[in-house]
Amino acid sequence: MKNKIKGAYYQWLIFSIILVGVVLINIIGHYTSYRIDMTSDNRYSLANGSVSYLKDIQKLKNRISIKIYLEGELPSELRSYRNSLEEKLKDFKRYAGDRIEYTFINPNEGSEEDKQLLFEQIYNKGSGVLPMEIKFSKNAKETKLMLWPGAVLSFTLNGIPQETVVQLLPGTSVDRPFTMYQMPEVVEKGLNDLEYNLISALRRLSTLKKKKIGFLQGHGELNQYETKIARLLIAPYYNIQEVELQNNIHALDDFDGLIIADPKRNFSDKDLYLIDQFVMRGGDLMCFMNTLEINKDTLFRQGFTHSERKNIRLNDLLFDYGFKIKDNLIMDVNSIPKFDRRFKESRVNWYYQLLSTNSKHPTVRNIEPIALEFANQIEPIKDNVISVLTSSKNSNYTGLAPIVELNMASNFDETNPILSSQEKITNDLCFAATSSGKYSSYFNNRIVADFINNPDAKFLKESKTPANIFVVSNGTFLANTYRMSQTRQGPKADFKGFNELKMNADDVALNTKRAIGNQDFFLNIVDFVMGENYMLDIRSRQIDVREIDKTKIQIFANFYKTLNLVLPISIILLLGVFLNFYRRKRYKTN
Numbered sequence: 264m265k266n267k268i269k270g271a272y273y274q275w276l277i278f279s280i281i282l283v284g285v286v287l288i289n290i291i292g293h294y295t296s297y298r299i300d301m302t303s304d305n306r307y308s309l310a311n312g313s314v315s316y317l318k319d320i321q322k323l324k325n326r327i328s329i330k331i332y333l334e335g336e337l338p339s340e341l342r343s344y345r346n347s348l349e350e351k352l353k354d355f356k357r358y359a360g361d362r363i364e365y366t367f368i369n370p371n372e373g374s375e376e377d378k379q380l381l382f383e384q385i386y387n388k389g390s391g392v393l394p395m396e397i398k399f400s401k402n403a404k405e406t407k408l409m410l411w412p413g414a415v416l417s418f419t420l421n422g423i424p425q426e427t428v429v430q431l432l433p434g435t436s437v438d439r440p441f442t443m444y445q446m447p448e449v450v451e452k453g454l455n456d457l458e459y460n461l462i463s464a465l466r467r468l469s470t471l472k473k474k475k476i477g478f479l480q481g482h483g484e485l486n487q488y489e490t491k492i493a494r495l496l497i498a499p500y501y502n503i504q505e506v507e508l509q510n511n512i513h514a515l516d517d518f519d520g521l522i523i524a525d526p527k528r529n530f531s532d533k534d535l536y537l538i539d540q541f542v543m544r545g546g547d548l549m550c551f552m553n554t555l556e557i558n559k560d561t562l563f564r565q566g567f568t569h570s571e572r573k574n575i576r577l578n579d580l581l582f583d584y585g586f587k588i589k590d591n592l593i594m595d596v597n598s599i600p601k602f603d604r605r606f607k608e609s610r611v612n613w614y615y616q617l618l619s620t621n622s623k624h625p626t627v628r629n630i631e632p633i634a635l636e637f638a639n640q641i642e643p644i645k646d647n648v649i650s651v652l653t654s655s656k657n658s659n660y661t662g663l664a665p666i667v668e669l670n671m672a673s674n675f676d677e678t679n680p681i682l683s684s685q686e687k688i689t690n691d692l693c694f695a696a697t698s699s700g701k702y703s704s705y706f707n708n709r710i711v712a713d714f715i716n717n718p719d720a721k722f723l724k725e726s727k728t729p730a731n732i733f734v735v736s737n738g739t740f741l742a743n744t745y746r747m748s749q750t751r752q753g754p755k756a757d758f759k760g761f762n763e764l765k766m767n768a769d770d771v772a773l774n775t776k777r778a779i780g781n782q783d784f785f786l787n788i789v790d791f792v793m794g795e796n797y798m799l800d801i802r803s804r805q806i807d808v809r810e811i812d813k814t815k816i817q818i819f820a821n822f823y824k825t826l827n828l829v830l831p832i833s834i835i836l837l838l839g840v841f842l843n844f845y846r847r848k849r850y851k852t853n
Contacts, residue, residue, distance in 0.1 A: 393434025525738025
């Protein structure tokens with residue numbers, strides 16, 4: 264009898280402990296949010312850069328309000344996306360605290376008049392959220408669904424209300440709706456870009472003070488039209504301004520970074536002095552340049568052309584910092600063909616138009632290969648210079664200032680690679696490199712009397728603070744083409760109908776659907792050099808889309824259906840048999 268009472272006491276004690284434990288776990292879980300991400304690509308976790316940025320948002324005085332117009336009756340794919348979006352925003356709040364607040368709004372609620380007013384407000388004459396139209400069949404009838412897959416973020420900065428828009432999923436043009444068959448692909452891409460799009464919008468809105476970047480002019484550099492896409496990409500995050508040196512000793516004083524894109528004319532000693540002292544003061548330098556001039560009009564008219572040394576002297580300054588840009592050209596079998604109607608199939612192998620082999624450097628991690636035409640070889644000659652982009656192992660370099668021919672023999676011989684040996688590490692020819700740290704002035708043993716003897720010059724023999732330098736041996740890699748036309752309002756610049764930093768013009772002409780990484784690379788360069796490294800981690804993040812193996816589904820579908828039906832019942836039956844056996848044995852012993 265005593266044993267029975269004792270046994271019952273222990274059973275109630277264990278039950279009470281379990282009950283209290285479950286209640287405590289639920290209470291703790293209600294007030295805390297914690298999730299273990301066991302996926303190989305950490306798809307359910309925020310990037311380290313996002314976490315770092317969101318923690319900084321906690322310091323803001325005012326809250327950022329996010330209104331998401333993706334709510335209501337949604338197809339299953341979009342419902343899943345909407346839920347993933349909410350989970351992502353909950354993760355944001357874990358690190359940003361109450362500085363972020365969000366609301367999901369159903370724009371299709373209310374009277375027709377109210378809905379129309381809201382639609383106009385969201386659309387904002389094309390500068391707001393773009394609508395998405397989906398076509399599907401319902402009850403044997405074709406139906407269209409209008410959605411607004413975007414968000415409006417608002418924030419008061421220095422007493423001034425600010426607003427920005429993030430397009431979460433692509434909008435559709437008139438009479439070109441998405442079908443339900445297209446939605447899985449659209450949603451998957453949206454999920455991949457979700458974190459980056461949200462962080463970028465927060466960054467546009469909440470940056471208290473933008474760093475200032477100058478586009479150097481005065482030496483034949485790319486003009487404002489040729490760099491329109493590049494400027495638009497970084498303008499939301501940096502103050503952009505053109506700058507000419509003009510022997511002005513204070514020309515670069517107010518700038519944090521300097522971009523020199525495809526200079527064609529000579530730099531004077533005074534120009535080099537100003538750039539050198541800019542670096543010595545901790546200014547960040549980005550150079551996109553070739554040492555050779557190649558006349559493309561002559562090349563495609565005659566089939567060949569002579570390359571000419573530019574002798575702009577900027578490469579002398581970079582040499583002193585550890586970047587030796589050679590007067591040759593890199594040829595690589597891993598390249599983009601050239602479109603030319605004079606050749607068979609309008610296509611010629613063009614080994615001068617390289618597709619990069621990306622290193623593990625954060626500026627190129629997980630982005631598409633970068634396309635560069637007529638790139639020079641860069642030889643790092645100091646230990647702190649790091650190679651970022653290289654050619655493939657099936658590559659070679661020309662002699663100095665070579666003749667460039669369209670009909671070079673290797674273009675038409677598929678079995679004759681540029682190099683017979685593809686295993687040598689020396690085949691990896693560098694054409695983009697970077698360095699960080701302190702530098703010695705190029706003018707330590709050189710005299711520019713007008714400046715050095717000027718008390719306002721404050722000549723620095725060595726870096727005062729560390730600086731970043733990034734060099735790409737191609738001047739036009741960030742360029743877009745344009746054509747000027749005359750209108751009643753005056754001259755107008757017309758641009759191509761596609762983004763030339765995302766697609767190569769020859770690929771488009773040859774109808775090749777190949778994406779290039781020039782846009783992401785340029786954004787990464789600027790953020791890396793300017794010290795905004797957290798964005799690289801977010802932008803380069805890649806979540807692999809794992810497609811379902813339809814063959815395996817057909818083979819194993821019935822097996823898993825049967826298993827799902829039989830296994831739970833079998834477990835219950837086995838548990839019942841075990842308990843019955845245990846009870847019989849126990850009472851038989853007593």
